[in-house]
Amino acid sequence: MALYRVLKSGLIILGLQLCILLVTYIPSANAEAEDAALTKTFSESERVRYEVRFDFTYTDNNKLQTKAEVMQTSFDTGETITHTYHFEDSSLNPEHRIEPRKEDGSIALTPAGLKAYALIHDYASKSSIIYELDLTTKQLTKIADIQGLSVRLYASLGLYETYANPPYSNELPNIKEHQLYSIPENKPILPEGNYSFIEPIPVQKLNCAPVCQSSDYIVEGKAAAAKGAATTYLLSYGGKMNPVTLHHQFQYSDKTYSLALANQNGKLLLTHQHIGSERESSTLTWIKGNSKKVLLDVKGYINNFKTPSFSPSGRYMIVANEIRGKQLAYADSAFYVFDTSTMELVHKIKPQYKLYLLHLKWYNDRLIRLEYATSSPDSYPDFFYDIPTGTATVSRSFYKHQESFKTNSPYWDNFNYNGLITLDLPVSILVDNEPVRYSGQGAIYDENAVIIPIEDFAKQQEMTVQIQQNGLKLTKGNLQTEISYQKAVKKGDTWFVPVRELLPLGYKLESSSKSVVKLASVK
Numbered sequence: 001m002a003l004y005r006v007l008k009s010g011l012i013i014l015g016l017q018l019c020i021l022l023v024t025y026i027p028s029a030n031a032e033a034e035d036a037a038l039t040k041t042f043s044e045s046e047r048v049r050y051e052v053r054f055d056f057t058y059t060d061n062n063k064l065q066t067k068a069e070v071m072q073t074s075f076d077t078g079e080t081i082t083h084t085y086h087f088e089d090s091s092l093n094p095e096h097r098i099e100p101r102k103e104d105g106s107i108a109l110t111p112a113g114l115k116a117y118a119l120i121h122d123y124a125s126k127s128s129i130i131y132e133l134d135l136t137t138k139q140l141t142k143i144a145d146i147q148g149l150s151v152r153l154y155a156s157l158g159l160y161e162t163y164a165n166p167p168y169s170n171e172l173p174n175i176k177e178h179q180l181y182s183i184p185e186n187k188p189i190l191p192e193g194n195y196s197f198i199e200p201i202p203v204q205k206l207n208c209a210p211v212c213q214s215s216d217y218i219v220e221g222k223a224a225a226a227k228g229a230a231t232t233y234l235l236s237y238g239g240k241m242n243p244v245t246l247h248h249q250f251q252y253s254d255k256t257y258s259l260a261l262a263n264q265n266g267k268l269l270l271t272h273q274h275i276g277s278e279r280e281s282s283t284l285t286w287i288k289g290n291s292k293k294v295l296l297d298v299k300g301y302i303n304n305f306k307t308p309s310f311s312p313s314g315r316y317m318i319v320a321n322e323i324r325g326k327q328l329a330y331a332d333s334a335f336y337v338f339d340t341s342t343m344e345l346v347h348k349i350k351p352q353y354k355l356y357l358l359h360l361k362w363y364n365d366r367l368i369r370l371e372y373a374t375s376s377p378d379s380y381p382d383f384f385y386d387i388p389t390g391t392a393t394v395s396r397s398f399y400k401h402q403e404s405f406k407t408n409s410p411y412w413d414n415f416n417y418n419g420l421i422t423l424d425l426p427v428s429i430l431v432d433n434e435p436v437r438y439s440g441q442g443a444i445y446d447e448n449a450v451i452i453p454i455e456d457f458a459k460q461q462e463m464t465v466q467i468q469q470n471g472l473k474l475t476k477g478n479l480q481t482e483i484s485y486q487k488a489v490k491k492g493d494t495w496f497v498p499v500r501e502l503l504p505l506g507y508k509l510e511s512s513s514k515s516v517v518k519l520a521s522v523k
Helices: 031-038 455-458 498-505
Strands: 004-009 012-015 048-058 064-073 081-089 101-104 106-110 113-122 125-134 138-149 150-156 159-163 178-182 194-195 216-223 230-237 240-246 250-252 256-261 265-277 279-288 291-299 316-324 330-339 344-349 357-362 368-374 383-384 392-393 428-429 444-445 449-453 465-466 471-476 479-484 489-491 494-498 507-512 516-521
Touching: 004 113, 012 113, 048 106, 048 113, 048 125, 048 316, 064 125, 081 449, 101 113, 113 150, 125 150, 138 159, 159 494, 216 240, 291 316, 316 357, 330 357, 392 444, 449 498, 455 465, 455 471, 455 494, 471 498, 479 498, 494 498, 498 516
Parallel strands: 428 516
Antiparallel strands: 004 012, 004 081, 048 064, 048 101, 064 081, 106 113, 113 125, 125 138, 150 159, 159 178, 194 216, 216 230, 230 240, 250 256, 256 265, 265 279, 279 291, 316 330, 330 344, 357 368, 368 383, 383 392, 444 449, 449 494, 465 471, 471 479, 489 494, 507 516
């Protein structure tokens, strides 16, 4: 295998020698700059996001060339370091020639370290190929090359799934049409029989023994020789399967539909009444012992497939209420947030668009992302929402995920999200070529302007900030400026000001974009 490595930072390109296992090293053009290249890295304490992009092309002699760009972005400064690796080896060639393409990698922290995967669907050759890049050893491996079957990748589970496109049927597909493979062991894990496809545990089935999490994944089925009902298995990394019991909580009648969920020794009872084409109502009741408390009694439909949704530690519960007009057209909707310790309503979130909820994603007990059902996601971007402060922040660049493939993330973060109100990459602010460091949320591109957390900036620039009745007063030496509350904004627990409002304090704007702003001190 031949491996090249180039480290890029800004306009500087430096070469770096590297030997891995039995890899044959081919030196880069600037190998003499090895020591300088090694100094460009982030410290272990830095909050860093990892992303990987693959580029598959062919040489003139029909050999596959693969380029992997590993990008590391600091949430402490917004700075990005990119390492580029080139691979060319016959063991990486697919069985059939594929169309050249670029693919965003799926990144997962595995028991063997951080790894990135590329799943290629080549429709011309009717093949699917999975590649694995080990981000520790920098070794690229072809995991699978599959002909004539559809393939799904579950990177964080260490699995991939093969299946023939099944007919619309309630029957479980048999093993000839459907199989799970362990990536670490590279072998099938389902015995002969009939099994369902992998699915996350829906909230309606969360009463589980042993205890399950809403982030867990299950598969259901039975071996060919087994008798009786199918068994549900909880999946863990690499394909280990443990039997569990899920309690389905649906009860139907002609005009009502109820769902009971266990939570803190109580139950939620959801009753939905549908009378006529446009007359719907829903009632959500909290039952604990002999006491009953009506949480919601609303017109319309409570979305019981996406909600109720609980925060990771169970602190908050969100319920989506949707009111449907003629032919199910949008009429109105709202998200109700309850504190589960008291079952009191703490927030009512109105959607930013006249659209129903598509996905709701928790990142911690206070930060969620709302994604809406639309055929034009670029025109209706996601919103992040900080529950305790009621702060909504539009997502300008975050990734869209299909709900059924949560295990494939195009990024991996080495930090928790405490203090953040958005997971978009922060804007990098340079003052005299030195980056501003963020203690929590970084600078944001918001409302066609870059806004910066002023307390972080002030501390590093020897500046004082006074919160006054009409705005913020900033002082640096003998220079002062006042920023009204029409321009200064509090997001979450942090005050932000537009970068341009800092210029009267002895700065000039050298350049500005949505990702990098350069300021220079006026001497």
